[in-house]
Amino acid sequence: MTTTKSQPSQARRERFARLGQYALHTVLVIFFLFPLLFLFVSALKGDELQLLKDMGSLNAFVPYGDISLKNFSHVISGSNFKTAFFNSLLTVSLTVILGVLINSMLAYALARFKFKGRDFLLSVIVALIIIPFEAIAVPLLLLVNELPWVNGEIGWLDSYHVQIIPFIAHAFSIYLFYQFFIALPKDLEEAALMDGANRLRIYWSIVMPLSKPVIATVAVLQFLSRWGDLLWPVMAVRGDTFATLPLAMQSFFGQYPRHWGDVMAFAAMATLPTLMIFVIFQRWFVRSAVSSGIKG
Amino acid sequence: MASVTMRNIRKVYDNTVEVIKGVDLEVQDGEFMVFVGPSGCGKSTMMRMIAGLEDITDGELLIGDRVANDLPPVDRGVAMVFQSYALYPHMTVAENMGFGLKLAGSSKAEIAEIVGKAAEILHITNLLDRRPKALSGGQRQRVAIGRAIVRKPGVFLFDEPLSNLDANLRVQMRVELTKLHKELGSTMIYVTHDQTEAMTMGDRIAVFNRGIVEQVGPPMELYHNPVNTFVAEFLGSPKMNLLPIKWTRNGDEACIEVGGCTIPWNGNGHGPLGSVSDDLLLGVRPEHFDVFDSGDTNGSIAAKVEVAERLGDIVLLYLKVPGIEQTLAVKVPEEGHLWQRGATVTLRPRDKTAMLFTKAGPRVS
Numbered sequence: 001m002t003t004t005k006s007q008p009s010q011a012r013r014e015r016f017a018r019l020g021q022y023a024l025h026t027v028l029v030i031f032f033l034f035p036l037l038f039l040f041v042s043a044l045k046g047d048e049l050q051l052l053k054d055m056g057s058l059n060a061f062v063p064y065g066d067i068s069l070k071n072f073s074h075v076i077s078g079s080n081f082k083t084a085f086f087n088s089l090l091t092v093s094l095t096v097i098l099g100v101l102i103n104s105m106l107a108y109a110l111a112r113f114k115f116k117g118r119d120f121l122l123s124v125i126v127a128l129i130i131i132p133f134e135a136i137a138v139p140l141l142l143l144v145n146e147l148p149w150v151n152g153e154i155g156w157l158d159s160y161h162v163q164i165i166p167f168i169a170h171a172f173s174i175y176l177f178y179q180f181f182i183a184l185p186k187d188l189e190e191a192a193l194m195d196g197a198n199r200l201r202i203y204w205s206i207v208m209p210l211s212k213p214v215i216a217t218v219a220v221l222q223f224l225s226r227w228g229d230l231l232w233p234v235m236a237v238r239g240d241t242f243a244t245l246p247l248a249m250q251s252f253f254g255q256y257p258r259h260w261g262d263v264m265a266f267a268a269m270a271t272l273p274t275l276m277i278f279v280i281f282q283r284w285f286v287r288s289a290v291s292s293g294i295k296g
Numbered sequence: 297m298a299s300v301t302m303r304n305i306r307k308v309y310d311n312t313v314e315v316i317k318g319v320d321l322e323v324q325d326g327e328f329m330v331f332v333g334p335s336g337c338g339k340s341t342m343m344r345m346i347a348g349l350e351d352i353t354d355g356e357l358l359i360g361d362r363v364a365n366d367l368p369p370v371d372r373g374v375a376m377v378f379q380s381y382a383l384y385p386h387m388t389v390a391e392n393m394g395f396g397l398k399l400a401g402s403s404k405a406e407i408a409e410i411v412g413k414a415a416e417i418l419h420i421t422n423l424l425d426r427r428p429k430a431l432s433g434g435q436r437q438r439v440a441i442g443r444a445i446v447r448k449p450g451v452f453l454f455d456e457p458l459s460n461l462d463a464n465l466r467v468q469m470r471v472e473l474t475k476l477h478k479e480l481g482s483t484m485i486y487v488t489h490d491q492t493e494a495m496t497m498g499d500r501i502a503v504f505n506r507g508i509v510e511q512v513g514p515p516m517e518l519y520h521n522p523v524n525t526f527v528a529e530f531l532g533s534p535k536m537n538l539l540p541i542k543w544t545r546n547g548d549e550a551c552i553e554v555g556g557c558t559i560p561w562n563g564n565g566h567g568p569l570g571s572v573s574d575d576l577l578l579g580v581r582p583e584h585f586d587v588f589d590s591g592d593t594n595g596s597i598a599a600k601v602e603v604a605e606r607l608g609d610i611v612l613l614y615l616k617v618p619g620i621e622q623t624l625a626v627k628v629p630e631e632g633h634l635w636q637r638g639a640t641v642t643l644r645p646r647d648k649t650a651m652l653f654t655k656a657g658p659r660v661s
Contacts, residue, residue, distance in 0.1 A: 185380060195396035
């Protein structure tokens, strides 16, 4: 008797719990999706007056009226967007690729080699994670201003490499790789040693192919942080030649008269690669974020 | 093929923990040698030193006639099969098996041919395109062995390769490994803590204990003539019964007192009476007792049945002897006897089967 009575009430409780869960998910989706919706819808609205009028109401989220790609063509033809996009793509891609290689190599050495000062080095890397970039930005600027480059010039300012090299080594990425590598079974590497592989070969042929989740996580994290960075380009880059998207957008945003439709189109095009990268790597990223215990 | 010679090999970790305390051992060319011992006895460390995965602290290791102490693993001419199989998860079976050959610079055609032959020997030709995650435990084991075979090593090293398999598969693989040894004729060193594997597979067994080799020899020699209580107890299931005894004399006959009963030593009454002290243990294997229902305890040991385990062909009796703390294990053939709990029986060790050990461990000859 007790069982038959308790069954419906338990089912009801479960249904309520599930409804609550869906409600929470819906609120979160609205919270994260609506700004994007606002951005893309506004970018498509060709009529500037209508766009400004809609901003105070829910119409801001509704694509109606003069819907076109006019704003996008304005941005492409009338701004530094193409150069900035290329600069962003180049600097961020190189930073991410070199970052994955170099950070993983250091992490592998920390995880597998025995050498003097290893524990100290690891502690320093962990300590570096908590230091915000803002704290080292000025000393870094002074440093890069004094550094020589291969052509003999002193000072790296206003260049591609000033936006790449300082960001290749990344303490949090090293830590993520380290955590992943120490959990990899040593037997696999020993089997490869028996097969005649040297350490570099083991790293390249055994360890890296098994590290796709953490590579994706590091790539996405580094991509996001570099793609959206404004502070360092503002400090280290002058003029349009080496400006990345955030810097170009800031200049574009500062032009008068300000066209919100164009600003939104610029922002939408700058956001698209980030969204694409996240969607492509989402599966690995989530898996690795869960396994390494990091929070999104 | 190659012999393996260990001369006073020592392994010390962090200058403090001595895991291998001077091992002298020779594995002959083409021999199947089993390293057996309990967990932490140093058998796997010894194998890893032979493989080149651990440094040798002291002593000399010869593989063939070359000193191998400082040779990298790949130059030692050894191949190892790991307990976890250690198959590369992102490679197919064929790629796993051919990885070593690829590193050695063999051509694709050469690799395909050698891998194909090894796959035929191990009956895994149909699995060559699969990834390890799509294989069963037994199949993974075969691939791991295949990976070792293709390198045509002088010495095969097996580190507890069957311990992750279920009981049936373990028996099957045991037989297949023995057959493989016969087919290839290679030197094989096999580490296990399972005494059944050691007894059934090895040409010789080296029993490891706390970093030393207690005894080396053919399985049956170790079984019948253990040099100490450790070897005596380690080999055989259930383990050998070791009963505290006292020497006594009945006229000219040497006798032993055990559990309040006096029995003639080894049946004939002659023994090393004068040469040994009273501080002794009588070692009798479970199958070397004759068990009688009851009757005269003169010349026999009286005991009570505690548990009878019926295994189909045999019955394992666990018996209590008055005055002796430990339980005796006795193996008798299944003949339909009831063996009721609490029933009194008498035991007599068969002639010339019992052994004497000092309480410190060594056997008394």
